[in-house]
Amino acid sequence: MKCISESTEERIKEAAKNVFLEKGFDGTTTRDIAKAAGINSALMNYYFRSKEKLFQTIFDDMCGLMFEGMLELLNQPISLREKISKLMDHQFQMMMKNPNLTIFVMNELHRNPERLFATVGMAKQLTESKFDKEIENAIVQGTIPAIESHHILTMIIANIQFLFVSKPMTMLSRGLDEAGFKAFATRHMEYVKDMLCDYLFKPEHST
Amino acid sequence: MKCISESTEERIKEAAKNVFLEKGFDGTTTRDIAKAAGINSALMNYYFRSKEKLFQTIFDDMCGLMFEGMLELLNQPISLREKISKLMDHQFQMMMKNPNLTIFVMNELHRNPERLFATVGMAKQLTESKFDKEIENAIVQGTIPAIESHHILTMIIANIQFLFVSKPMTMLSRGLDEAGFKAFATRHMEYVKDMLCDYLFKPEHST
């Protein structure tokens, strides 16, 4: 075992992640992955049995990454307002680091919904968190309008993740480069945060 | 030529549309299309030269469908508030009829951005419409907060289309059937419309 490069298994996983994220399951060949990992193509089968099994490993990882940190945030003992703000910042940072995570997960799920094993539990946990109860309480107290937590979470996620789902179209149609897109997305985030907070914590509802 | 079934070319296009929308370019084989169209697989090449050319035809159609009617709405002589409301209703209806249109277009664009020929002009037109000037005017008059039209359009589109991009995940994680999803989406639309209108036409800005 060398200290410079990680284990072969990890190298394959890393390469597979990159290629799958870029080309999707159907667009990826096992030879693509082998080439990206710099290994003999038979090694992929040695470590992961099949392309499908390797993919499922990566897919589960990506689903995890998508909601990583979110659950902890939802259960933090901070105010609802701060929680939502932090939630959006966290999502945005995560998507900036993994711009094509959403399009990958959503597309593979569309192609083959049965693949969603590891995530279905994770997604359910989101609606069984402290956040969920805090929303209910806030509604009873009249702090926010009557709207289930799932709709609020959908608003948060949609307004952030769609930015990255439509990134190629935005860049092409508006002639932006990476820096231009980042500027656009960053500004958009401010608007979206304002919009959501205004909607939830509007004057007639607060205190 | 028969009156019952359309021309062979149209049958191929229709079949290709369905298969491509379901499986994407990489996941679709020419034999899939031939089978769906009930034709010999060589006919696809006779009419469209190649899988790539056929795909580009379908892809352009789908891009058009995505923004169909939107441009006309943007240029209608109605109030900004009504325009935005109608815009959202129109988008929602369109997505209900074509639930996997967005994931298809966005994914293929992600895979191969060069494919965006027909649409880039269309997307640009969106920001050169009457709507664009109306927004500018409304900002000057203080009717709405200072926010470029592209951000507003992004908000509208994101909040609607992401519902359908994430449809499989929503249905799976919340255990919804088609009817359940429709109910969820319809309700969500009401919230989103409220949120956006509240944000744009909030008290301190109106009249």
Next chain:
DNA sequence: TATAATTTTAATCAAGTGATTAAACATTTT
């Protein structure tokens, strides 16, 4: 009806696919 043009078919091609094999190489254990 005979001829030409168009449309459709079955058969086939070369290239690429996921996966397996048996042998080579490397490392650990005895």
Next chain:
DNA sequence: AAAATGTTTAATCACTTGATTAAAATTATA
């Protein structure tokens, strides 16, 4: 060092892929 185990390789398999071909079937034209 020798044997045993674990890792990597090149070669290859059976199959699918997009596309082409030449012939057949259909339709239009003269």
